[in-house]
Each structure stands twice: as structure tokens, then as C-alpha cells.
Amino acid sequence: MTDLDPEDAKLLTLARSVRARNGAAEGAAVRDLDGRTYNASTVALPSLKLTALQAAVAAAVSSGAEGLEAAAVVTGESAVDAASLAAVRDLSPSAPVLLADAAGEFREQV
Template sequence: MSDEDQKLVVLARGALARAETSSAAAVRDGDGRTYAGAPVTTSTLTLSGLQVAVASALSSGARAFEAAVLVNGTGDDPGMATLSEISPDAYAVVTDLSGTPTDRQDSV
């Protein structure tokens, strides 16, 4: 895993700890800016950590994505569809809770 991807792991693990949840995600946009997110679950809204990170990036003006990291997530996360819609060449790395990669999906 590259140093830049390791930074995404650190950001995602930070979001996981702050939200006291079991998973989180972080993305890097086409300009190298990073965004992290943890799952949101209320009676009227359910978002995965990746969906939160992607939405945060898009609402901040991101136009493309390079990569995503999902800590303790899965490759079938609903945020993968949006990541792919915006940037078909982006890749995603899934890690366990410690940040050790368990899966990589190129061209999400």
C-alpha cells in the first residue's frame, strides 16, 4: 500500500474512533485532497462511511477521485457505485480494523 493510501487508512481509522463505530472510509480526490466519513444511521437516513466521505468531497467541489479506503468495510459498499460513477478509474482498498489490506478493487 502506498504512503498516500496509508494516509487514507489513518483518516478513516480516526473517523471510526470519533464516531465509535465499527467501520469508516476515506477518499482522495483528483486534486489530492482527502475526506473521511463514518456511517450515519437514523430513522430517516442511512449512509455508509464511504457514502459520507464521497458526499463530503463532492459537496466541497471534488470533480474526480483517485482512491478510497474502507476500514473494516466490504467491496459491495453502496458508496462504490458513486465512486465509480464519478471516476471509473478510481480504486478502493478494503482493510481490516488494524489497517491491513484484505482486498483491492481496481476500476471500481
């Protein structure tokens, strides 16, 4: 495993924790430009569906974040889906997105 910056490792821990706590398909966390973190899990309601990363970005934006330093997703999928990536890119076109497997082990940076 690649050595991650401690702040990036914290994002993966937050994402893994929210996924486990909620029994969700995905967990995600983002860090804004002020260093504040926001985490969320998949939202799957009849009237509202959000990926975990979309929900985390929404939480950051609704709290006043103007940009993101980094994001992380813990998922059983092999890649970050396009809708999740688009949510991050809308706010910060060059922010790294860390992808971890379902156990929270870092796989790659998008």
C-alpha cells in the same frame, strides 16, 4: 502486508481514525483529483442511512471534487458493499478502493 503508497496509507489511517473516534461500523476516506482528502463514518439516523464511503464521497462532491484518485474503507465486513462501490464509481469509474479489516490492516484493492 503489501507496501502501500504513502498517500494510500494515509487514507487508511484517516478511515481507521474516523471509525474509532465515532465508534462507527465503518470508516472511509477519499482523495480527490487535487489531492484533498475527505473522511467520514457510517451515518445511521432514523431518516438518513449512508455507508462510510457514501458519506466520504458526498463530502468530496459537496466540496467541489470532480473526481477521485483513490478511496479506502475500514470495516469488519469481508468486502466493500455494492452501494459504497457505486458511489465511488459514479465519480471515478477506475479509482482504486482499498479495503482494510476492522483493525485497519490492508486486505485488498478493489
